[in-house]
Amino acid sequence: RKKWQQPPWINQSAWNEFETHRKEIREPLSNMARTKAANLLKNLTHEQQQECIDKTIQNRWKGLFPERKNNGNKYQSHKRPLTQSEINQITVDEIFGRHAKPDDERDVRPALGWNTEDA
Structure with missing residues (x-):
């Protein structure tokens, strides 16, 4: 063999x-x-x-299941999505006027419709 x-x-x-x-x-x-x-x-x-x-x-699976693009044809390269904890922290920071960014340095406030001009 x-x-x-x-x-x-x-x-x-x-x-x-x-x-x-x-x-x-x-x-x-x-x-x-x-x-x-x-x-x-x-x-x-x-x-x-x-x-x-x-x-x-x-998951104790036998096979491998890579994440796919939305169209399901090719594998994608992507950043990890924000965790619920990171989203919650951003929300708390906004409420209290702190402007911390998530650990991976992405500023998601504009995507959530928040003003970042005073940051």
């Missing part, structure tokens, strides 16, 4: 976690399954690959 070669664009630590997960759920990967799973991750950044594999492990 030919040894499977991990593609160079794969996030190695995430992939190793996926391999371990599959063994733990008693569903080890065949070489064909490895190739197909790796191809699902090909258009993703290492961070997106990690997120995809983390989601699979957290």
